Amino acid sequence: MNKSKRELIGLLLKWAGKDKYYLYLSVICSLISGLSTTIPYYAVYKIMENIYSGTCTKGVIVNYCTLLFFGIIIRFILFGTSGVLSHKGAYNALFKVRCLVINHMSKVPLGSLSERNTGEIKTVLNEEIEKLELFLAHHLPELVFYISGPLAIFIYLCIVNWKLALISLIPLVLAFLIMGIMFRGTDKMMERASHSIASLNSTMIEYISGMKLIKAYNMGSKSFTKYSNAVEDEYSVWKKISRKMGPPYAMYIVIVECGLLLIVPIGGFWFLKGSLSASVFILFAIVGSLYLTELRPLQELGSNFAQVLNGIRKAEEILEIPAYEGGTEFPTKHSVELRNVTFSYDNKLNILENCSINIKDGEKIAIVGRSGAGKSTIIQLIARFYDVNKGKILIGNKDIKEINYEELLKNVSIVFQKTFLTRGSVIENIRMGSEATIEQVREAAKKAQIDDYIMSLPDGYDTLVGSYGSRFSGGEKQRIAIARAILKNAPLLILDEATSAADPENQLEIDKAIHNLCKGKTVIIVAHRLSVVLQCDKVAVVENNTISCMGKHEEVKSKNKYYKDAWHDYEQARKTSYHMGGGRA
Numbered sequence: 223m224n225k226s227k228r229e230l231i232g233l234l235l236k237w238a239g240k241d242k243y244y245l246y247l248s249v250i251c252s253l254i255s256g257l258s259t260t261i262p263y264y265a266v267y268k269i270m271e272n273i274y275s276g277t278c279t280k281g282v283i284v285n286y287c288t289l290l291f292f293g294i295i296i297r298f299i300l301f302g303t304s305g306v307l308s309h310k311g312a313y314n315a316l317f318k319v320r321c322l323v324i325n326h327m328s329k330v331p332l333g334s335l336s337e338r339n340t341g342e343i344k345t346v347l348n349e350e351i352e353k354l355e356l357f358l359a360h361h362l363p364e365l366v367f368y369i370s371g372p373l374a375i376f377i378y379l380c381i382v383n384w385k386l387a388l389i390s391l392i393p394l395v396l397a398f399l400i401m402g403i404m405f406r407g408t409d410k411m412m413e414r415a416s417h418s419i420a421s422l423n424s425t426m427i428e429y430i431s432g433m434k435l436i437k438a439y440n441m442g443s444k445s446f447t448k449y450s451n452a453v454e455d456e457y458s459v460w461k462k463i464s465r466k467m468g469p470p471y472a473m474y475i476v477i478v479e480c481g482l483l484l485i486v487p488i489g490g491f492w493f494l495k496g497s498l499s500a501s502v503f504i505l506f507a508i509v510g511s512l513y514l515t516e517l518r519p520l521q522e523l524g525s526n527f528a529q530v531l532n533g534i535r536k537a538e539e540i541l542e543i544p545a546y547e548g549g550t551e552f553p554t555k556h557s558v559e560l561r562n563v564t565f566s567y568d569n570k571l572n573i574l575e576n577c578s579i580n581i582k583d584g585e586k587i588a589i590v591g592r593s594g595a596g597k598s599t600i601i602q603l604i605a606r607f608y609d610v611n612k613g614k615i616l617i618g619n620k621d622i623k624e625i626n627y628e629e630l631l632k633n634v635s636i637v638f639q640k641t642f643l644t645r646g647s648v649i650e651n652i653r654m655g656s657e658a659t660i661e662q663v664r665e666a667a668k669k670a671q672i673d674d675y676i677m678s679l680p681d682g683y684d685t686l687v688g689s690y691g692s693r694f695s696g697g698e699k700q701r702i703a704i705a706r707a708i709l710k711n712a713p714l715l716i717l718d719e720a721t722s723a724a725d726p727e728n729q730l731e732i733d734k735a736i737h738n739l740c741k742g743k744t745v746i747i748v749a750h751r752l753s754v755v756l757q758c759d760k761v762a763v764v765e766n767n768t769i770s771c772m773g774k775h776e777e778v779k780s781k782n783k784y785y786k787d788a789w790h791d792y793e794q795a796r797k798t799s800y801h802m803g804g805g806r807a
């Protein structure tokens with residue numbers, strides 16, 4: 223839904239919660255500071271008036287100088303206080319908005335997040351939300367300050383001589399007309415700019431992640447055309463914005479400063495005619511043209527404002543993705559059933575059709591099938607990363623849609639195909655936010671066969687993992703992930719090709735780790751090495767978008783051609799060895 227500017231600002235203040243009161247106080251300080259701009263002008267005018275009327279005494283000078291002094295002090299102290307309050311409110315609000323968005327993202331289906339690219343989400347969390355600081359900490363108080371100051375001076379000038387005061391406004395009217403032209407259509411341009419920065423961000427992430435590949439194939443940055451196209455796009459968007467806004471901006475600056483061109487000749491003429499006193503003429507000649515230049519920053523605020531509104535819209539778009547709310551506790555029985563499930567990622571091509579599986583509480587099932595058959599899809603549906611299009615998934619005979627989402631995630635452990643380690647220490651990576659003691663973490667790591675290795679590192683469990691877990695080999699990362707799952711101790715365990723990154727020695731360690739992990743749990747394992755199947759109670763074959771056969775190993779082997787052939791190939795492969803010159807040994 224397209225919200226108006228006012229609604230968007232209202233939304234931002236709502237997100238700010240109680241911190242909006244800092245912002246209100248900051249606005250009040252700004253307002254008083256702006257109004258006090260008139261005090262020094264008033265004092266100078268009064269001194270001049272006394273000089274011209276011959277009544278200027280030492281007392282008059284001292285009194286008005288004191289007033290002038292306090293006027294300036296009040297103005298700056300209040301403006302400074304306003305800045306402090308607005309920054310406190312703004313950064314607290316920014317923190318809240320980021321938490322709100324991140325928290326919401328953890329409750330929405332993965333599918334709706336995958337529709338956006340990583341760069342887009344990063345742009346919202348980082349750049350777009352950061353822009354809100356601009357509005358809260360700067361625009362809001364400065365807008366009040368830059369408007370209230372000139373407004374107060376204008377009112378004062380009207381009291382002194384309303385005709386000349388109105389003439390002083392002529393450049394302002396022209397400047398506002400130009401500003402109107404300048405900002406027409408900028409909302410769309412800013413949206414386009416935000417889109418192009420999001421695309422640049424995601425391409426950059428892809429470029430950095432693919433650095434190994436780029437080096438391996440000796441591809442220079444130029445060969446990464448997607449990246450250079452994104453840079454070009456960003457450049458062309460900002461070129462267009464500058465072209466549209468540059469000339470009117472220059473005109474705005476010049477016109478706002480042009481007050482003197484009207485006030486001096488007209489005021490001088492009236493002075494000569496005797497309808498204006500010398501002190502009023504000087505007051506207008508000095509103040510009457512200058513006070514409008516205080517409005518100059520308004521233009522800058524205006525152009526940033528469009529970006530701020532866009533930032534609010536983008537954050538709201540994420541917050542509007544429907545989240546999984548409510549639901550009951552996790553069932554005490556941990557059987558898993560897929561009942562006639564149909565699922566498509568894009569609502570066009572069905573990956574699963576009428577697919578059914580039945581896994582009893584405490585049973586271990588291996589899911590096998592060709593690459594791309596839909597094995598990972600099945601386990602992602604069980605963890606409710608996506609919702610099924612038709613049919614049901616039941617845990618303990620309860621539809622997973624009825625189970626509280628956080629409860630579901632708490633009670634399901636997943637060891638993914640690709641192990642993701644965060645940048646922190648090893649212990650943080652195993653704890654994953656839990657309160658586990660070091661003894662508990664070590665116990666889990668021992669069962670995962672990785673404790674000895676971690677202890678051999680110079681900083682032991684405090685060793686930093688490095689970006690993308692670069693400090694560890696594939697097999698070590700997998701065992702850390704298994705330690706995580708052992709520590710989590712969830713009753714339902716899902717393993718997706720957890721053994722793929724291992725060499726034979728690692729394999730043995732990983733097998734022991736998995737054996738420890740699986741004890742007493744309902745286990746669903748995507749088996750890429752067929753030997754894993756022998757450790758399971760039954761096996762399910764994913765074929766032709768469904769489960770084509772399910773049962774005990776021997777039974778499926780005798781009934782299902784794919785499975786029989788796969789075992790035949792696997793056994794042949796075990797008997798065969800290769801030498802470097804090619805051909806069989």
Ligand SMILES: Nc1ncnc2c1ncn2[C@@H]1O[C@H](COP(=O)(O)OP(=O)(O)OP(=O)(O)O)[C@@H](O)[C@H]1O
Nearest residue numbers: 336567568573591592593594595596597598599600
């Ligand atoms: N996020 C996604 N969006 C669209 N299509 C997807 C997505 N993830 C997987 N697919 C498609 O769904 C199909 C099944 O993928 P899935 O990863 O479940 O297969 P798999 O059996 O686990 O394969 P592998 O053994 O190679 O890991 C594939 O054709 C894949 O291209």
